[in-house]
Amino acid sequence: MFEVSLDLALSLIGAAFVAGFVDAIAGGGGLITLPVLLLAGATPLQAFSTNKVQGAFGAATAALTYAAKGQVNLRAQLGAASLAFLSGLAGAFLVSVLPTEALRRVLPFILIAIAAFFALRKGLDDTDRAERIRPAAFAAFVVPLIGFYDGLIGPGAGAFYMIGFVMLAGYGVLKATAHTKLLNFASNLGGLVAFAAIGAPWWVTGIAMGLAQVAGASLGARLAMKKGARLIKPLLVVTSTALAVRLIWQMI
Template sequence: MFEVSLDVAAMLVAAAFAAGFVDSIAGGGGLITLPVLLLAGASPLEALSTNKVQGAFGAATAAVSYAARGHVDLRRQIRAAGLAFVAGLCGALLVARIPTEGLRLALPVILIAIAGFFAFKKGLDDTDRAERIRPASFTAFVVPLIGFYDGLVGPGAGAFYMIGFVSLAGYGVLKATAHTKLLNFASNMGGLVAFAAVGAPWWITGLAMGLAQMAGARLGARLAMRVGAKVIKPLLVVTSTALAVRLIWQMI
């Protein structure tokens, strides 16, 4: 039934649950699932494809959970989500045509900078601040840029959406987290469409992981809404730093 043995499938499902929990709060769930998929014997293309399958479940669950509690109006994000989807699709289609080595080298530095921003920036809490960019401009320029990156490379996209909402849109930490999830889902789905067309996702394993992602995401979103910035900030610092360390380790 599964594309892997039952014990390996159980490991992947457990990893997906943990990833859903972490990703619903601070992003970075791919830090957990991608290495485990590769460890399970998936090729890089299969791992990326399957990761998109299971990741979509977690992002969608988190988005709905935050919306149900009134932290985000999903209908007002439809246009931005549409742009994120198209950008993610384009990024994934151009994976083989655009050199990404320079971006991969810069990514650890960017992620460490994000971790430092949330670790040392004073006054970051759940209170909204003055916006530095108009909502229309944010949707037109920032969202497609991050969505394209999500399809092209992937790791850290949730953190990039998050810091964009905090530093440019002026959102509080919890509100930024809530608004990140639908966009993350949309660009993830765009990438999935492209990878499904040219790759070979492990559909059964991916769907099983997706169910575990849903459970983890629901639990993580509940915790984030209960505690807010007190849990989101430190977890974001940890996941961004861990992802940077993993990328540096791969380069050595």
């Protein structure tokens, strides 16, 4: 049945619920699930690929929940999502070929900069602002870049989509969060397809965690729509900072 013992499986399922809740609001759910998968005995490749399995459930649930409340038009995002999927697929296939160490060393500082932006930027709320880049250009250039990163490395991809929508597309915080989820799902799914091709995921455990993600993501998205930027901003700051600290700790 499970690839791990029952008590470890229950711990992983609990972690997935919390991760789905956090990820639906501010991203960063992998910060919770990846370490738990590694502690459960997964190899790094198994942990990353199983994380893609369960994460896809949460991202899809969050996207559908936001769409049901009119926060995002998923059909309008299908083109961008297709690019995110292909980019995530390419990134995952090239993970063993491209040198990623330099990017991993710079990543914590990028995440800290994102946290500082959302913590210190005045007037950053749910109000839309003037766009700096047309939607077609955003889909053609920004989305593939982040999608490729999601397949190649992964941590922080949701935050990168989010800040792109805020800074370049001019979206308010809640709208940016809602528009992030389908793209995050698509690039996550692209990475999963690549990992599945080499038989790496723990499928049963990943699907069980995914069902917990569905419950957590649904609750998180509903709460985010109720509280808006007042909840999303501080949680994004916390998750980005925590992820940066974890990455720095790994390098020491």
